[in-house]
Amino acid sequence: MTTDMGDMAKDKADRTGEEKRPRADAQRNLDALVQAAKSVFETSGVDVPVREVAEKAGVGVGTLYRHFPQRSDLIVAVYRKEVDACAAAAAELATQSPPGEAVERWLERYLDFIATKRGLAAALHSGDKAYAGLPDYFRAHLEPALRQLLDAAQAAGAMRADIDAYDLLVAVANLSAPGPHSDPQHGRRMMRLLLDGLRYGSDVSRPPPDDR
Amino acid sequence: MTTDMGDMAKDKADRTGEEKRPRADAQRNLDALVQAAKSVFETSGVDVPVREVAEKAGVGVGTLYRHFPQRSDLIVAVYRKEVDACAAAAAELATQSPPGEAVERWLERYLDFIATKRGLAAALHSGDKAYAGLPDYFRAHLEPALRQLLDAAQAAGAMRADIDAYDLLVAVANLSAPGPHSDPQHGRRMMRLLLDGLRYGSDVSRPPPDDR
DNA sequence: GCACAAACGGAACATCACTCCGTTTCATAT
DNA sequence: ATATGAAACGGAGTGATGTTCCGTTTGTGC
Numbered sequence: 001m002t003t004d005m006g007d008m009a010k011d012k013a014d015r016t017g018e019e020k021r022p023r024a025d026a027q028r029n030l031d032a033l034v035q036a037a038k039s040v041f042e043t044s045g046v047d048v049p050v051r052e053v054a055e056k057a058g059v060g061v062g063t064l065y066r067h068f069p070q071r072s073d074l075i076v077a078v079y080r081k082e083v084d085a086c087a088a089a090a091a092e093l094a095t096q097s098p099p100g101e102a103v104e105r106w107l108e109r110y111l112d113f114i115a116t117k118r119g120l121a122a123a124l125h126s127g128d129k130a131y132a133g134l135p136d137y138f139r140a141h142l143e144p145a146l147r148q149l150l151d152a153a154q155a156a157g158a159m160r161a162d163i164d165a166y167d168l169l170v171a172v173a174n175l176s177a178p179g180p181h182s183d184p185q186h187g188r189r190m191m192r193l194l195l196d197g198l199r200y201g202s203d204v205s206r207p208p209p210d211d212r
Numbered sequence: 213m214t215t216d217m218g219d220m221a222k223d224k225a226d227r228t229g230e231e232k233r234p235r236a237d238a239q240r241n242l243d244a245l246v247q248a249a250k251s252v253f254e255t256s257g258v259d260v261p262v263r264e265v266a267e268k269a270g271v272g273v274g275t276l277y278r279h280f281p282q283r284s285d286l287i288v289a290v291y292r293k294e295v296d297a298c299a300a301a302a303a304e305l306a307t308q309s310p311p312g313e314a315v316e317r318w319l320e321r322y323l324d325f326i327a328t329k330r331g332l333a334a335a336l337h338s339g340d341k342a343y344a345g346l347p348d349y350f351r352a353h354l355e356p357a358l359r360q361l362l363d364a365a366q367a368a369g370a371m372r373a374d375i376d377a378y379d380l381l382v383a384v385a386n387l388s389a390p391g392p393h394s395d396p397q398h399g400r401r402m403m404r405l406l407l408d409g410l411r412y413g414s415d416v417s418r419p420p421p422d423d424r
Numbered sequence: 425g426c427a428c429a430a431a432c433g434g435a436a437c438a439t440c441a442c443t444c445c446g447t448t449t450c451a452t453a454t
Numbered sequence: 455a456t457a458t459g460a461a462a463c464g465g466a467g468t469g470a471t472g473t474t475c476c477g478t479t480t481g482t483g484c
Contacts, residue, residue: 023450026462049440060464065442122334174386235481238431261471272433277473 030067032057038078046075046119072123072130079120079134083141086113090145100158103149104195107172110142111191114173142169242279244269250290258287258331284335284342291332291346295353298325302357312370315361316407319384322354323403326385354381380406 022030036057040048050071054064068074089109093102114121124131146165153159172191234242248269252260262283266276280286301321305314326333336343358377365371384403 023461025450029462050442051440054464061442062444062464063462066462069442071441125330125334235430237481241431262473263471266433273473274433274475275431278431281473283472 026067029057029059029063033059033064033067033074034077034081037074038081041075041078041119042116046123050074070130072128075120075123076130076134079117079124080137082113082117083138086110087141087145090149094149094152098158099149099153099156103146103153103159106146106149107168107191107195108188110146110169111172111188139166139169238279241269241271241275245271245276245279245286246289246293249286250293253287253290253331254328258335262286282342284340287332287335288342288346291329291336292349294325294329295350298322299353299357302361306361306364310370311361311365311368315358315365315371318358318361319380319403319407320400322358322381323384323388323400326388351378351381 033053037053040053040056044052050064051061053074054061057064064074068077086109090102090106093106093109096102097105124134143166146169150159150163150165150168154161154163175191245265249265252265252268256264262276263273265286266273269276276286280289298321302314302318305318305321308314309317336346355378358381362371362375362377362380366373366375383406387403387406388400
């Protein structure tokens with residue numbers, strides 16, 4: 001790519017150590033499968049028959065299994081794609097909102113991600129080895145995304161400086177876990193509470209009292 | 213029906229509105245199934261084939277389905293039985309340990325329960341209607357159990373008085389949720405931390421700093 | 425003992441994850 | 455343009471698992 005070629009026409013991405021460019025149809029089908037899986041998982045849960053995913057993507061099950069040898073591979077692919085999207089949203093928000101607001105908006109976005117991933121989270125903690133790498137992926141992508149926003153907010157004086165990005169991610173994820181009550185707004189309220197405590201004006205030596 | 217009948221020998225539990233006593237073999241098989249399910253779920257997860265449960269219980273699958281028409285019914289039965297056992301442990305601990313210690317011991321017991329129920333928790337939050345009643349069952353049985361211990365501890369001056377039993381249950385359950393790190397001792401450490409803050413002598417206005 | 429309702433067990437059926445392989449399509453050299 | 459081989463495709467087939475059905479066995483009350 002971009003490198004001239006004449007004779008390097010077949011060189012593709014060899015130099016970079018990447019795999020050869022996949023065939024166009026293969027790439028198209030792979031994208032269609034992930035897209036279809038995301039859509040179907042959202043409406044019918046991750047336990048939906050793979051045939052439905054294949055059908056929605058307009059491919060045969062053989063093709064599906066070629067790209068995703070295990071059902072879990074498909075789930076992982078969708079999860080990673082959504083993590084990527086969530087992380088990417090941070091960069092965009094950083095250019096659209098003032099620093100302090102960007103953090104809050106992104107956390108709402110992140111909360112939505114967590115909420116819709118409840119079904120995946122179930123699979124995730126099922127002990128299946130296939131998902132062992134996801135937590136690292138989660139952290140590797142989302143922590144820098146949030147840190148970037150936090151840094152900007154802190155530099156702008158809009159937010160306390162003693163906040164660890166990863167702690168905040170975990171805290172929000174845990175807070176949004178619906179305990180034995182089923183209020184869908186609970187997570188949001190808890191997070192707002194947390195945010196109130198993070199704003200610069202508040203007493204940094206003491207977490208906000210809970211509102212019980 | 214159920215009306216008199218010579219002697220009351222067969223009256224059994226009619227008076228209380230309960231169903232007739234089931235046949236002895238039916239009761240035995242039902243117990244065996246729950247016992248087998250508990251055992252098999254612990255070693256192989258809740259997605260284990262029902263045949264295995266039936267086999268371990270020494271009954272046919274037909275019998276299993278007679279007692280538990282849905283797979284979820286079996287899961288629910290195991291869950292409720294364990295909630296009962298956990299709640300019952302409170303009464304026993306209350307007689308065996310001094311009040312303050314009883315609370316701590318019971319919370320450890322409760323934490324074990326939560327930890328082993330991770331697989332169930334996954335199913336629980338899967339949106340399946342079959343589990344809708346479990347949270348209420350959870351609260352109805354465990355909150356009084358803990359409250360009893362807390363009351364005793366507070367009366368003995370061993371613990372702060374401003375603790376809501378249900379909040380504590382939920383907090384411990386959430387704390388023990390393994391975030392994207394997989395340290396099995398994490399939950400216990402977090403709970404210990406929480407307990408330190410609950411003891412009477414500590415500074416009630418500020419939770420203990422986390423030990424990261 | 426006897427009768428019969430209740431419970432049992434496992435073969436049979438339905439569904440789904442996953443495999444296999446003959447057919448089709450793409451990318452490249454000529 | 456066309457030929458050619460590697461790669462990808464699709465869907466019938468296979469095995470495993472959930473669920474039902476029904477002939478057989480067993481417990482209970484007389």
